[in-house]
Amino acid sequence: MTLTLTSILMLSFPVNAKANAKATQATPEPVIIRMAPKQSDEDVSHSYLVSLLELAIKETEHDFGPAKLDFMPIQLGQNLVLPLLDIEGILDTVASAPTRQREIQFRAARFPLLMGLLGYRMMLIRPEDEAKFLAISRPEQLKVLKACQGSSWPDSAILEEQGYNVIRVEKFETMFDYLHSGRCDYFPRAITEGYGELDAYNSANPDKPLLAFDKVLLHYTVPLFFFTSHKNFLLAYRIETGLIRANEKGLVEQLMRSHPVTKSAYPLQKWQSSVVFEVANPHLLKTIPIEHKQYWQSLPTRKMQ
Structure with a gap:
C-alpha cells in the first residue's frame, strides 16, 4: 500500500479542533493550533513567529478561549506546506509573504509580522568576497552578481x-551550500533574521563559515x-485581532527588540551609515495595509534607486 504525504500526516496526529469550535465543558480544553515546523536548522526566525503567535493568542483568550500551539511533524518547503492548510487536521496557519494567488486561495491575517523590517535585506557572503562587496556603490554593480533566493518566494520575482x-x-x-560552493555570490536575508541564521550556520559548519555584509542593504x-x-477564517480573524491589540500596547515592538532572533536589528539608528538600494515591488497588493503607519517601521538610511 502506498501512503501519500497527506496520509502520513493524518496518521501522525489526530484531527484538529477548529478555531471556532464551541466549548462543551465548563472549563474548555485548549484549542490546538498547528503550525509548520522550522524549514531547517538554520531557520531561526521560526522561534520568533512562534512567540508572536503565542502573543496573539494570549491577547484574544478572553474572546475565543484558551489555545495552544502544536507543530506538523514533517519539514516541508513553503510551496508544499501552504496547500496543507486546506486539509482539516493537518495544518492551521503558515507564515508567508502574500501574493495574488495566495490571497485568493487562503485567508490572510493582515498584520505585517516583522513590521516592515522584513524588506530590509543584508547579505550573507563568503569571507573572501568581502573586499568585492565593500567596493559596491551602485545597484548595477550588485546586479551582475548572483543572489540565492527561494524558488517560490515572491522576493525572487521582485528582484x-x-x-x-x-x-x-x-x-x-x-542556499547556504550554493553560496559556499560559489553557485551564488550572496544570499539576501532580512536584518531581523540574517544574523541568527548566520550564527546557526557557522556553528554547524566551522570549517566553511560565511560572513554578514550590511554596509549595503536591499529594500523592497x-x-x-x-x-x-x-x-478557518475565524482563526485568521483571531490572529489579526490579537496582533493589532498587541501592537497598540507596544508589545510587538517590545518582542522584536527582546527576542534573540530579531533584536539584532535594533536600535534602528545604527543603520544610519548603511546605503540602501531601493527595489520597486510591482506585485505589491492593494490589500497590504500600508495606510496603517503604526504597523510599519523604517530605517534611517541613505537611499539609492
Whole structure:
C-alpha cells in the first residue's frame, strides 16, 4: 500500500479542533493550533513567529478561549506546506509573504509580522568576497552578481523584474551550500533574521563559515502574514485581532527588540551609515495595509534607486 504525504500526516496526529469550535465543558480544553515546523536548522526566525503567535493568542483568550500551539511533524518547503492548510487536521496557519494567488486561495491575517523590517535585506557572503562587496556603490554593480533566493518566494520575482541576477533554489538549507560552493555570490536575508541564521550556520559548519555584509542593504516593501484556510477564517480573524491589540500596547515592538532572533536589528539608528538600494515591488497588493503607519517601521538610511 502506498501512503501519500497527506496520509502520513493524518496518521501522525489526530484531527484538529477548529478555531471556532464551541466549548462543551465548563472549563474548555485548549484549542490546538498547528503550525509548520522550522524549514531547517538554520531557520531561526521560526522561534520568533512562534512567540508572536503565542502573543496573539494570549491577547484574544478572553474572546475565543484558551489555545495552544502544536507543530506538523514533517519539514516541508513553503510551496508544499501552504496547500496543507486546506486539509482539516493537518495544518492551521503558515507564515508567508502574500501574493495574488495566495490571497485568493487562503485567508490572510493582515498584520505585517516583522513590521516592515522584513524588506530590509543584508547579505550573507563568503569571507573572501568581502573586499568585492565593500567596493559596491551602485545597484548595477550588485546586479551582475548572483543572489540565492527561494524558488517560490515572491522576493525572487521582485528582484528579477528589477534586473537582479537570481538563482532560484528549492530548499532553504541548500542556499547556504550554493553560496559556499560559489553557485551564488550572496544570499539576501532580512536584518531581523540574517544574523541568527548566520550564527546557526557557522556553528554547524566551522570549517566553511560565511560572513554578514550590511554596509549595503536591499529594500523592497514586502510583509509576512499568517495565513489560514478560508474555512478557518475565524482563526485568521483571531490572529489579526490579537496582533493589532498587541501592537497598540507596544508589545510587538517590545518582542522584536527582546527576542534573540530579531533584536539584532535594533536600535534602528545604527543603520544610519548603511546605503540602501531601493527595489520597486510591482506585485505589491492593494490589500497590504500600508495606510496603517503604526504597523510599519523604517530605517534611517541613505537611499539609492
